[in-house]
């Protein structure tokens with residue numbers, strides 16, 4: 490179990506990235522740290538593995554204050570997955586996955602077997618991918634290797650920072666599904682930073698919603714949606730009904746047929762409209778091109794998706 494007590498990170502005199510945060514991350518559960526950009530999610534995550542040192546408060550790992558542990562040893566015992574996973578370019582996939590077990594002096598043959606098991610677990614055929622170099626992988630495949638690497642030393646705790654954020658919607662859906670299955674089997678204690686409500690709803694057991702460095706509410710998705718503790722929570726999750734509705738309809742239903750301006754990010758017409766919303770949020774754009782079979786067929790606007798709210802579609 491991870492417990493943070495009175496956790497604070499202050500930059501300068503009065504600039505708080507995280508303020509008086511009290512939270513428990515139960516064993517075997519996936520807790521999403523959710524909230525708008527800049528609310529302190531990443532800072533919180535990085536204080537757990539001491540990549541950032543708190544200015545006040547403490548982090549307990551199974552009851553032990555992490556300040557009493559050697560930071561490198563602490564980090565070796567905690568899996569860490571970030572958005573753009575940094576694989577070692579000169580090592581092949583198997584060597585990348587085996588990095589931490591090798592560092593820990595684990596038996597080579599056991600590790601080789603484990604690497605193959607993990608590659609299969611994340612959906613990469615070991616016979617095909619074991620010897621590939623990172624440059625030969627797609628973004629989604631590299632991210633899968635990153636997840637396998639984080640699991641390689643079998644850490645009880647996994648910290649993930651927007652682990653699927655850089656992927657296109659199809660690859661993201663696939664890897665989220667794979668990860669959900671993995672988590673069901675392995676039951677790690679996972680803390681996952683995301684600003685994507687959809688991702689939090691899909692993957693987490695509990696959601697901790699942050700705002701301006703503070704915790705607004707922690708609970709199940711159902712708690713936050715139906716029993717919001719504040720106006721902020723209600724507002725942040727208020728789009729939920731809309732989002733669910735969007736998930737059931739293809740992008741094509743909201744499309745304006747016509748040309749697609751050069752350079753505009755595109756989405757396939759057969760994907761669901763919620764994916765379009767996610768891409769807009771990720772890319773900070775309010776209009777996407779729509780393609781069918783790779784051919785541009787129209788555009789979809791944020792405003793069109795917004796009108797899909799309850800009672801208006």
Ligand SMILES: Nc1ncnc2c1ncn2[C@@H]1O[C@H](COP(=O)(O)OP(=O)(O)OP(=O)(O)O)[C@@H](O)[C@H]1O
Pocket residue numbers: 500505506507524525526527528529530531532533684
């Ligand atoms: N090294 C730093 N010096 C000063 N301020 C910082 C520093 N690192 C982060 N901050 C500030 O702390 C706040 C929280 O940052 P943090 O990265 O934790 O947010 P976040 O919720 O993860 O945001 P995002 O979703 O955009 O990644 C932000 O306002 C940020 O500008």
